[in-house]
Amino acid sequence: MAAAQSPPPADRRDDVAPAPCPPVIAEIRGEREFVRRLAIELSHAPAPNSVPFGDDMAELGGDWLWTTDTLMDGVDFDARVHNWRQIGRKAMAVSLSDCAAMGTTPHRALLSLVLNDTLAMADGLDIVRGARDCGERFGCSLIGGDTNSWPHPTVITTTIAAIAEDGPPLLRSTACAGDRLFVSGPLGGSILGRQLTFEPRVSLGRALARGARPSAMMDISDGVVIDLARICEASHCGAILNAAELERAVHDDAHRLALQDGKAAREHALYDGEDFELLVAMPPNRVLAAEQLGFLPIGEITRGPGIRLRDELGRVSELEVRGWEHFR
Numbered sequence: 001m002a003a004a005q006s007p008p009p010a011d012r013r014d015d016v017a018p019a020p021c022p023p024v025i026a027e028i029r030g031e032r033e034f035v036r037r038l039a040i041e042l043s044h045a046p047a048p049n050s051v052p053f054g055d056d057m058a059e060l061g062g063d064w065l066w067t068t069d070t071l072m073d074g075v076d077f078d079a080r081v082h083n084w085r086q087i088g089r090k091a092m093a094v095s096l097s098d099c100a101a102m103g104t105t106p107h108r109a110l111l112s113l114v115l116n117d118t119l120a121m122a123d124g125l126d127i128v129r130g131a132r133d134c135g136e137r138f139g140c141s142l143i144g145g146d147t148n149s150w151p152h153p154t155v156i157t158t159t160i161a162a163i164a165e166d167g168p169p170l171l172r173s174t175a176c177a178g179d180r181l182f183v184s185g186p187l188g189g190s191i192l193g194r195q196l197t198f199e200p201r202v203s204l205g206r207a208l209a210r211g212a213r214p215s216a217m218m219d220i221s222d223g224v225v226i227d228l229a230r231i232c233e234a235s236h237c238g239a240i241l242n243a244a245e246l247e248r249a250v251h252d253d254a255h256r257l258a259l260q261d262g263k264a265a266r267e268h269a270l271y272d273g274e275d276f277e278l279l280v281a282m283p284p285n286r287v288l289a290a291e292q293l294g295f296l297p298i299g300e301i302t303r304g305p306g307i308r309l310r311d312e313l314g315r316v317s318e319l320e321v322r323g324w325e326h327f328r
């Protein structure tokens, strides 16, 4: 077959393929920066004593707050390895952890599913059962949501409405220099299994809201260093971690993982994501209350900015602020 007649030669500049548009995501440069931009876009005069933008939950009105989280196959779970009931459980548990992070009581949940369209009906139902059963253990009923399907990986969004019935919500933005830092349990190596089976610290969060009242609190979802940096940024302060104390806050899983990958166990404790423990800043006169609840000390809040580490010999060095961040 004869070839089609060639078009006349084009201007040389036209021969050069246009540069592809840079993906928007490349300009976002990390979730922290993106959230900072969102705060500007969505800013409005906050009411006195209200929850600032960017905390673990947002105000809904009265004593009610809400939170929402999205989990994606291949990022937050792996459908090739994890079963759907566990995945549904995790979707509920991450939002319950945000309720714990502010000392609130979860009440009602919605679940929005975008299922891969090859998924069996039984698998879709297992996601819902896993989420429902997890919520009910914490008094939070799954009452509805939305269902969709598409030819891409499964995406699950959970939304929880909670009430601050044990006192005003505990914020990230109210830490003070001199506060002692504690975590509710040992850290690191959650990828060995705890990322799916972790227990949201709802009762502990409520107990703190009722009694000990930390200056500031959040849950550790992306790694203790990056989450501590979020408290410090919101509270306009810095922090110093004590290596000797940290040693006792390293999870056995972090030690096991260190044996596998050759990194230091402390690195895993500082930078691994998905511990879902509570991170609290306690005023010096309420330190005993945190200890009585089983919290582990890790350092203190400082006036100057930055996150630093004091080693066993008393030498102080700057810690790199990194952890799990979307868009990186």
Ligand SMILES: [Mg+2]
Pocket (backbone or CB within 6 Å): 056, 097, 098, 101, 218, 219, 220, 221
């Ligand atoms: Mg959180």
